[in-house]
Amino acid sequence: MTQKKANARPALAQGDSTEAKLLDAGMALFGELGFKATTTRMIADRAGANIGSIAYYFGNKRGLYLAIAEHIGQHLKEKLGIAQLFAEAPPADELSPVLALELLNQLANKMIDLFACDREAEKWLMVIMREQVNPTEAFEHLYKNAFLQVHSTLSFLISRLMKRSAEEDEVLMETHFLVGRIVFLLVGKTPLLRRLGQTGGYSEETVVLAKGVMARHLRQLVN
Amino acid sequence: MTQKKANARPALAQGDSTEAKLLDAGMALFGELGFKATTTRMIADRAGANIGSIAYYFGNKRGLYLAIAEHIGQHLKEKLGIAQLFAEAPPADELSPVLALELLNQLANKMIDLFACDREAEKWLMVIMREQVNPTEAFEHLYKNAFLQVHSTLSFLISRLMKRSAEEDEVLMETHFLVGRIVFLLVGKTPLLRRLGQTGGYSEETVVLAKGVMARHLRQLVN
């Protein structure tokens, strides 16, 4: 029996506590290697902690994974600032196509920066993506708190742009295609860098190019 | 020492031989679960073969994986019929934008069918994608014989469409965005089906919709 703390974890493990270091290490490793290929020893080593501490704080390996999934939704929303986006915008029913395009461009650019450049976010973005491809226990949470948040925000803006209803399949498909283009900057990073003759990571010019091409695509949604 | 056959395998293991069944089973499992999460016992069970036969035919688990990677390039080229595409087309330097658009639409539609509907191809498509995300020994082969084949064919057609050089970064980015949209039909299948309120797989109408939206996007490349 583990009498330990089990539940009732302090709101959001902060700083350099063992618990926080395990979450960070796990996020990086699960994102890079996936759940099965990541061993508890790797996590403990990377966190500079003992293997036993995983059980102490999270029950077991899967418990740590689920705890990580719960954090990711917050990370994503903070990074993209979806909340602020609407705070400054007018009420939904009087959002002009012009302003919708402007907001859509802002959000797309933020997403491109995140998926293409943010070396730290890269890790947990991959956790989200892996979970969409091979859903496990954590899928529901990540879908609802991460994927759907972004997807529905985008489809709302696109619906205003196209002067359609946000529930139409065509709007959803456009949204999915939009997300696919950006996601593939991360998922297909290795082959694209090859194609571009670059090494290491995307150059500043490449990111600008991606945003430019994306902006043109978005503009053409209005017609 | 294993004096067995080692190299010199009969061109392409056919039919219901143990070797072919191991390749099939491995393709499905590696594609679904990834290399690490797939055990040799799973493969043997699914193939209705003995665990030892993996070593007998392929040396070890990794050998089977690499053998599978070598088959995938052929599968892909057959399914997309890239060879035929150009057999019927005029020489490269006199390919009009109109015809390029037509060929591009054909290829894109074939890819959509493959990524969205082909339950059998789904497995080894995922092997290709996994390898682009987390390159291993098999990356070089799959990139050169699968990914690059498709990517360079698409970028050539797009370059004709945009009246640009096929080496320009903007053409490569358009190509990558095109591939990303289609790949995400597979990678993001679970969340998109949710969004569309469908279960199981894409409906016929959804596939038609995807092709229609894609066709509009391609048309807009001409401007």
Added chain:
DNA sequence: TATCATTAATCAATTGATTAAATTCTGGTT
């Protein structure tokens, strides 16, 4: 002192690999 936290050691289960024996297949000879 009593709770919280960390550590090292150990356990059972799983995994990829190996082996030797058993079985099937093949070509050549009578």
Added chain:
DNA sequence: AACCAGAATTTAATCAATTGATTAATGATA
């Protein structure tokens, strides 16, 4: 056809290494 020797293939059992989990002892903290 019948037979057989040798190769090819399949099988069951076993091995060492790795893995997630557990435990009891120790250290730190309030």
